[in-house]
Amino acid sequence: MFVITCQIATLISFLYGDISRLEIALAIGFSYIALLFVTTHLSEGFLNPVITVSLWLLQKLSTTKFIFYLTAQVLASICASIIVLFLFGNDALGFNLGLPVLGISVDLQTALIFEAIFSAGLVFVVFA
Secondary structure (H helix, E strand, C coil), X not given: CHHHHHHHHHHHHHHHCCCCHHHHHHHHHHHHHHHHHHHHHHHCCCXXXXXXXXXXXXXXXXXXXXHHHHHHHHHHHHHHHHHHHHHHCHHXXXXXXXXXXXXXXXXXXXXXXXXXXXXXXXXXXXXC
């Protein structure tokens, strides 16, 4: 649900131009908060694969749960992309189904460094 909310908000912004970046950020943030509250009793709130992997590496999550959660997270992302494709049709393909892409002047190495820094920050917040 979180992934599809992010994808739909991004695609609506690009296709129709009626949503500002602040509104996209608020939609994503509120949907993440809502999903944490809804899924905490089911999956202990593991919505991000980075959190799942880090807890497994620290042996705070069993291998069985790790495989189950990671598989569910990947399948949920794939399902979200299929739903976005169904809702927006070929227009969604022009925007990579609303998925993140590198900026025009951003190389892969820089993007990976920023991803690692922000993922480490997310892990720190969860463990704090």
